[in-house]
Amino acid sequence: MADLSCEFLGIKSPNPFWLASAPPTDKEYNVVRAFEAGWGGVVWKTLGEGDPVVNVNGPRYSALLSNDRKVIGFNNIELISDRPLATNLAEIRRVKRAWPDRALVVSLMVPCNEESWKRILTMVEDTGCDGVELNFGCPHGMSERGMGAAVGQVPEYIEMVTRWCKQHTRLPVIVKLTPNITDVRFPARAARSGGADAVSLINTINSIMGVNLETMVMHPSIGDQGSHGGYCGEAVKPIALNMVAEIARDPATAGLPISGIGGITTWRDAAEFIALGASNVQVCTAAMVYGFKIVANLNSGLANFLDAHGYKSVAELVGRAVPSVSDWRNLNLNHIGKAVIDQSTCIQCGRCHVVCEDTSHQAISSAKNGRRHFEILEEHCVGCNLCVSICPVPECITMRTLKPGEKDLRTGAVVSAEYANWTTHPNNPMRQIAEQAAAEEQ
């Protein structure tokens, strides 16, 4: 049986599944129940300084539902912990003593001055917790007060605050990044420059869930006004995966430990984050939607996967897929794929024909001998994958890679075994300019 135990910045946990800083980790009662259910660790709901913050007394959460009412996206305008700091600190101390084998990291957010950070770090370190996570990601409310994403959107601030924290605590420092930026590599590099031991990402994405067209009020709202919230849940996973991979493959942050967050709902999601460079993962929405017991499936699913593929530990999986992530210009333009329909499973719904006919390359026929029949016309197919993506029957349409030497019926060209990307392609104007310049020099 594969070993699920993990060590992240020296912090041990029996499995890589931590609950992210959010309502599931808001208090002792929740965290104890989470540990009883089997979670490997938690990042305690973000603590601030001074008087507890005040949340709105109306809808602070809202969901994007699929037609069968599955939660695919989740939005919140909740602030950081609205419980007294002393209460939180006392509970953190008790929980850590009672559960020494679980990871207990504390999320923090205080005003952007060194004294405030120093003060809270001293108090938090005294609880015996395992580490701190700097919340530079909260996109609403706290960011209007100069904290959270207001810091996370300015690499210089990230570096400065991280440096203060490294100076004023012996605990490992994780910097939690906001996705509400243009290029996540810059904040990650700033965190590393400031001395961060790790980064975690993503926090939530600026979002409005909708508009009530009868009242012309955005949704969710407090009375007749709303404000953007933070989006999370399954819908954000692709965005988070890309950001994790960008940091993992950036030479400037190579080797910086990553805690992956964003839409993780199944063991498979977690394995994908780990394969793209995360050393552990954090979960929020899935626990809020399905409850703490999902961790049993996360653990057993990941262990089975590791066993089936001969990985002895989670650490062996970390970053395995990172080398597969590249820039578009490096993709092999001699790779030719064509769609194939498995007639034995096709239910003849016709959706593939409609989408290819209307929006792609008119490469799927709809009739044969006067009867409904759907077949790929290879002479038109560009292998775009649209039909594969919309077919309601799993594996009914697949992509076949043409072998070198085969003829591409669309172009009439014989498929080359050579790897040739945009940088070497004759149509690349930059290549032509470079070649022209080289010729002129001679």
Ligand SMILES: Cc1cc2nc3c(=O)[nH]c(=O)nc-3n(C[C@H](O)[C@H](O)[C@H](O)COP(=O)(O)O)c2cc1C
């Ligand atoms: C209701 C709610 C409250 C949250 N509060 C915090 C918080 O206090 N501190 C923090 O760093 N992140 C907070 N988050 C963000 C989560 O920790 C996490 O980064 C985000 O939800 C993405 O993960 P998920 O898709 O698994 O939910 C909150 C998220 C939700 C849904």
Ligand code: SF4
């Ligand atoms: S979408 Fe799939 S099931 Fe429907 S006709 Fe096309 S191949 Fe058949």
Ligand code: SF4
């Ligand atoms: S892969 Fe694209 S072009 Fe080819 S049949 Fe499917 S939708 Fe049409």
